[in-house]
Amino acid sequence: MKADTFNAIDRLFAPMQMILKIPVYQRNYDWTETNVRRLLDDIKTVVQDHKSHFIGAIVYMESQNSDLGMPEYLIIDGQQRLTTITLLLQALKDLCGKDDQQAADMIESFLTNKYSPDEYKIKLKPIKSDNVQYEALLNNKPDKIDQDGHVYKNYVVAKKTFKSWIESGIKPIEILTALRQLQVVGISLKKGEDDPQIIFESINSTGVALTNSDLIRNFLLMSDHDQDRLFEDYWLPIENALRRDNDNYQLDLFFRQYVIMKSHTTVAERKVYSTFVTLFKENEYTHESALQELKKYVEIYSSFLYPEESSYSDEVKGYLADLKQLNQTTCYPFLMHLFADFENQVIDEQTLNKVLRLITIYLIRRSICNIPTNSLNGLFAYLYSRVFRISDNKDKYYEALNKYLFAQNNKNAVPDDEQLRFALVHNNFYQNLPLSRLLMLDIENGDTKEKLSTGNLTIEHIMPQTLSKSWRQYISDKDHEEYVHTLGNLSITGYNSEMSNKSFEEKKKILKQNSRVQILNEDVVDKDKWTIQDITNRSKRLADILIKKYHIDQVVDPKIEFENVDKIYLSDPGAATNRKPVSFTLEGSNYSVKTFKDITIKLINILDQDDPSRLVKLVGLNWKGNFDSPNANNKLIICRKEDIDNKIKWHYAEVRDGVYVMVGGPAATIMHVLKELIDFYDINENDFSISVRAKK
Template structure:
């Protein structure tokens, strides 16, 4: 490897026969107008002060093209700047008039190999997806140019700015001279001696930062001798599915979701590439096997983004569209597993539909209740591996996922109907407009085959956001603030003009004319005025429709477990020593826990809820086992705080109203306490068991 500083055009585009090839593992040309304008500002400075300007580093590997016997430069890094320079040259050439023929001829010698076959006529060879546009531009074939692409847009930016310079008196030859003073540090690699992969990853280039998809493409294609075939067969289809409108966002998001799915854990954006490389090495992939798998999952992911283009059932398309509308992408790593199981015939389409409905409705219910989404990344990253850690759960696929979701507590719990009803009636539905639009469409569409779509529909307030005099006659400011954005005061119209703060009579006319919306408005159009009580009544009516629409039946199946476990009983307390509890079962119902202490607290809360009068009667309950905690004679299981020995206080937890239960001590001690509680509540000891992780 050697490095030296030189003028980029004079060295790399010298007026001689040569090829500058952008290898297939390079990213697409994606410099923006901002990047180009910044470079043009620098060139304008060079025009004025005639001093060279440094634009960064170019890494290349020089060889001989055996077919033509001419130098060939493989551009490892720097293609964004080199491609942009050629676009600037072409823009300047197209502005040269008859008096500037010398400049035009010189530019032509920089851009083309005059005496080479057509295939090698143009010196710069971008990757295939860009080369079509690049050649069309240089060969003046406007019918083949994508005017929304970066190649054409940046060419037009340069042409417009150069034209203004020329009109101000700057000659094309002066601009060309300035372009030839753009300097780079050229890092030349020797084939067989230098590792371009390492250099590519470590070099700190100016220009557009490398994305994770850029790095992964480079990793999979750079060092493979079949890189052209792999690019054609795998990478190009992946890009075609996920990269649209010159935007890498979905491609990069896919790779993050793919890495999360493969690693069964959360992965920070900055660690996507390193995690991918680690997975590649640990799982023994080849470049081709990795690309083959990535293409398979890209097809699945593409269906998430564009369900209308798939062959799935209308039901599945509908749920995917709902997730899309709500931007609920955190579930995608889990759904990639599920859709892969469908493609591999592990599950049928009916099961796929049930799982997709479960996940969609779960997320909708959470959104309605305005539950923060920060915990969802972890839930969906681990969900598949935790549900199917026990392979037998694949035979009860939907049921296992359902049971696991309903076993979640705290932030990940499935919101119950009571919480859902409260949020629908009293919550600010308008603040999340994609969700609000979805809710109202689901109310209106019901189970009809011909459904309204979100196209050209706007959310409207019946009682307006700003009260006019006609509305203030019977609605106070306080009432307005409390109810204006609730579900009962909202509707949808297909009109471009808003109903704004028109009178209620005028709004009714608009809603009546919108004849396709009926269920939503049936309790509005026949009213003489719109009161707070009308809003409350309508909120309750619409909420009941949605609760029915988003109903989920909880699966209760004690045979579905999520870990390989052993069961222990209070009749054998010594069996708890050294074991890790995962759940307990009480009279057929299963409850997840993390410690033995958790069992005592959760159990007494369950028992107290079922029989709230008994707890007070059990104050003073003691146990008879060997007491290893201290020399105290305090053996109280349930008591008041004043009855607890000071040395023992930290072994007790308050249940309610100053009543405490013993929760501390070893696992054996806790099982003795649990036995006393079970007996005190007249529960058969065989109806209570604790699941602990199996020793093998």
């Protein structure tokens, strides 16, 4: 490796035959107008003070093009600046008049190889997706130019700027002289001795920061001898599927979701690239096998972003459209597993639809209840690996996923119907317009999505957001604030907020004219006025519709486990020693736990709920508080805190009404507590078992 400082144009665009090749692993030309204007400001300073200006480092590898007998420079880093410099040169050339022929000729010699075949006429060779636009611009073929692309936009910025300079008295030859004073540190690599990948990753250039997709592309293509074919066959289709409007956002988001999916854990943005490299090495991928897999998952992932363009069934497209509308991207790592199983015929289309419905409704119910989404990143990162850690669960694919979701607690729990009803009646839905549109379309359309779509629909308030005099006659400010944004006061029209704060009579006319919306408004258009009671009644009616639509039957199947487990029974208390409980089964129902303490407390809650008087009898306490039972001195289940041996107080917990139970200590002792409870409640011991994590 050798480094020296030189003027970029004179060295890299010298008036001689040469090729400047941007390899396929480089990112697209992404410099924005801001980047170009910053460089133009620097050039203006050079014009004024005639001093050289440093613009960063250029890393290149020089070789000889044997076909043409000319030097070829492979640009490892710095393509954004070099491409921009050529656009500035072309813009200046196009402004040269008859009196500026010397400058125009000199620029032509910098940009082209005058005596080379057409294929090598233009010195700079951007990557394929940019090269079409670049050649069209330099060859003056406006019909082939994408005017929304960075190549053309930046050319226009430069041309307008140079034109204003020329009009102010600066000559084109002066601007060209300033351009030739742009200096770089040129780092020349020697083939076979220097590793361009390592050097590329370590450079912090002054141009656009590298994205994760840039780094991954470089990693997969830079050192491969067959990089051109891999680019054409794999990377270009990957990029075309996700890159829209010259924006890498979705491509970068895909790679983050992909590494989360592969690693079964959350991954911070800054660690996406390093995690990808680790996965590549651990799975012993080749460049091609990694690209093959990426292409497969990109095809799946693009269906999430653009469901209407996918080849899946209308039902599948409907669920994906709902998730997209709700912006529920946290589930995408799991969905990539799900769709891969469908593509690999692990599951059929019916199962795919059932799981999509489960996930969609789970997320809709959470959104309705306004539950924070921060815990979902972790849930969906490990959902697939947790559920299908036991491979037999794939035979009960939907059932296993259903059971796992319903086993969640705290923030990840499935909201029940009571929570859902309260939220639908009382919550502010206007703060979440995508959710509001979805709910109203689901109410109006029933089980189909054919009648109405979100296209030109506007969320409208029946009682307006600002009360006019006619509304204040029967609506107080307090009630208005509480009910104005609730579901019962919202509807949809295609009238672009025409309802505004009109009177109720005027609003009814608009709603009646919008004859496509019937179910939503059937209890609005028949009213003489719109009161708080009407809003409440409508909220309850719409809530009934949505609760029925978003109902999920909970799967209860004790045979479905999420870890390799051994079963232990009360007849062998010693079997619990040094074991980790996962769940327990009581009369066919399965309950998830993490400790033996959890088992004791959860079991008492279940038994006490069925027969509250039994626990009182067990500890010897009658309803008057007198001890009159031989069990009154029970050392495992007692009634008074003062009866607990001070030496082991921390092993006890109050479960209700002054009743203390042994919940700590050796696992074998806890098994005796559980046995006493089971026996006292007349439950067959064979109907109770504990699943503990398997030793192997």
